Amino acid sequence: MNIVVIGTGYVGLVTGTALAEVGHQVVCVDLDAVKVAQMRDGKSPIYEPGLEDLMRTNGAYGRLMFETELGEAVKDDSVLFIAVGTPQSEDGSANLDYILAAARGIAPFVNDATVVVTKSTVPVGTNDLIADTIATACGTRPMMVSNPEFLREGSAIHDTFYGDRIVIGTAHEEAASVMREIFAPFAIPIFETDIRSSEMIKYAANAFLATKISFINEMADMCEWKDADIEAVSAGIGMDTRIGSKFLQAGIGYGGSCFPKDTKALIAMAREEGARLPLLDAVETVNAVRFEKMVEQLLTIHDDLRGKKVAVLGLAFKPGTDDMRDAPSIKIIEQLAAAGADVQAYDPIAVSAARKWLPSANAVKLYDTIEPTLLEADAAIIVTEWYEVKQLDLTVIKTMMRTPIVIDGRNCMNPEQMQEAGIIYRSIGRKNNDKIPVLR
Numbered sequence: 115m116n117i118v119v120i121g122t123g124y125v126g127l128v129t130g131t132a133l134a135e136v137g138h139q140v141v142c143v144d145l146d147a148v149k150v151a152q153m154r155d156g157k158s159p160i161y162e163p164g165l166e167d168l169m170r171t172n173g174a175y176g177r178l179m180f181e182t183e184l185g186e187a188v189k190d191d192s193v194l195f196i197a198v199g200t201p202q203s204e205d206g207s208a209n210l211d212y213i214l215a216a217a218r219g220i221a222p223f224v225n226d227a228t229v230v231v232t233k234s235t236v237p238v239g240t241n242d243l244i245a246d247t248i249a250t251a252c253g254t255r256p257m258m259v260s261n262p263e264f265l266r267e268g269s270a271i272h273d274t275f276y277g278d279r280i281v282i283g284t285a286h287e288e289a290a291s292v293m294r295e296i297f298a299p300f301a302i303p304i305f306e307t308d309i310r311s312s313e314m315i316k317y318a319a320n321a322f323l324a325t326k327i328s329f330i331n332e333m334a335d336m337c338e339w340k341d342a343d344i345e346a347v348s349a350g351i352g353m354d355t356r357i358g359s360k361f362l363q364a365g366i367g368y369g370g371s372c373f374p375k376d377t378k379a380l381i382a383m384a385r386e387e388g389a390r391l392p393l394l395d396a397v398e399t400v401n402a403v404r405f406e407k408m409v410e411q412l413l414t415i416h417d418d419l420r421g422k423k424v425a426v427l428g429l430a431f432k433p434g435t436d437d438m439r440d441a442p443s444i445k446i447i448e449q450l451a452a453a454g455a456d457v458q459a460y461d462p463i464a465v466s467a468a469r470k471w472l473p474s475a476n477a478v479k480l481y482d483t484i485e486p487t488l489l490e491a492d493a494a495i496i497v498t499e500w501y502e503v504k505q506l507d508l509t510v511i512k513t514m515m516r517t518p519i520v521i522d523g524r525n526c527m528n529p530e531q532m533q534e535a536g537i538i539y540r541s542i543g544r545k546n547n548d549k550i551p552v553l554r
């Protein structure tokens with residue numbers, strides 16, 4: 115099938131590449147000419163394991179192409195996938211400017227038989243708005259399909275080929291049949307529903323996962339107060355199949371390009387109806403202050419951070435990606451800088467992406483190896499549980515740091531091993547947080 119993907123971010127580029135890999139003829143279109151030139155050279159503008167290899171193979175077979183102009187990409191029978199961003203507006207709602215611009219852009223190429231697929235995460239009712247926008251511009255209403263994306267950055271290729279389900283929402287049987295054909299090679303269960311329910315499924319899924327995270331973080335606080343261990347509690351409740359063991363890792367809360375903005379967008383959707391979502395308000399409230407725990411914990415050991423060298427291990431919002439959008443590291447670094455600390459930060463992948471997100475980027479020393487980050491540091495904070503951090507030789511911490519203090523925001527180190535190595539170690543909701551001297 116001929117497929118055009120509009121927007122080649124984390125979702126569009128992965129989707130387009132995967133659709134080419136299963137044999138479709140795909141053209142990815144992006145406004146960003148620099149990105150397009152890079153992708154034509156077989157280089158991915160984002161870090162995503164396995165993506166570049168697939169881009170190159172499918173490029174070589176002539177199944178995957180990149181354009182800046184829709185006119186160069188669209189054929190009469192092309193299925194048009196919209197995968198542009200839907201960032202957060204100031205009031206928390208989803209900003210639909212890119213979506214509506216894309217709708218106006220494709221309007222001249224739409225005919226009666228055109229299927230337009232919305233992959234972007236959009237508020238309920240947006241597919242109708244896209245169809246209205248296209249119809250106003252060109253007099254033809256395309257067949258709309260909502261096809262929300264559930265990939266996780268860092269394992270996006272795997273998730274695209276081995277996802278739990280593909281959701282298709284449409285009012286047109288003809289369009290549903292086109293979608294079944296496009297996705298048949300993936301052999302993933304397809305769930306078909308109406309267009310608004312499909313739009314809602316994406317928000318409900320992210321809101322539920324965010325709720326799990328805030329819930330377990332609240333339980334971690336409780337464990338600290340009552341001298342219980344959150345790891346044991348997560349394991350013990352996770353064995354209950356009604357609860358499930360995933361998304362029960364206590365830590366510094368959720369970040370990234372989806373959970374924060376999607377929960378806020380859902381709250382904004384309720385607000386439009388004159389309603390509130392008190393549960394999601396609470397999920398947000400719990401998450402909003404989570405990052406503060408890192409510096410708070412550090413201040414119980416070093417009571418003054420002025421002039422102290424603090425190493426931040428991990429900048430990306432999670433391992434496996436270079437995405438810095440809403441990464442907790444940004445707020446933690448701001449807080450450390452405000453407390454007078456000298457910050458040096460490590461990330462194996464996200465250093466160049468981080469520069470434009472850190473307000474005091476020039477003041478923060480950034481490294482893509484761990485050792486110089488730890489050198490003569492008075493404390494280290496683990497913000498992203500990169501493999502390189504988890505497998506770190508503990509003698510490196512002990513010998514390179516001025517004072518071997520590690521605050522682990524991801525509970526990714528073994529408390530006993532840290533203690534045995536002579537490291538002053540704190541983590542979240544685990545039974546290792548007392549008996550630590552205050553260094554004055």
Ligand SMILES: NC(=O)c1ccc[n+]([C@@H]2O[C@H](COP(=O)([O-])OP(=O)(O)OC[C@H]3O[C@@H](n4cnc5c(N)ncnc54)[C@H](O)[C@@H]3O)[C@@H](O)[C@H]2O)c1
Pocket residue numbers: 120121122123124125126143144145146149197198199200212215216219233234235236263264265266267371372
């Ligand atoms: N990133 C994720 O993990 C993820 C997962 C599931 C769903 N989503 C949703 O998918 C959508 C895209 O997210 P993303 O992270 O890939 O976005 P992104 O910001 O990384 O990429 C968007 C791309 O669209 C391009 N673009 C914008 N307007 C365009 C236009 N009119 N024509 C052509 N290109 C245009 C931009 O240049 C950019 O390259 C969002 O709605 C997001 O919520 C994202």
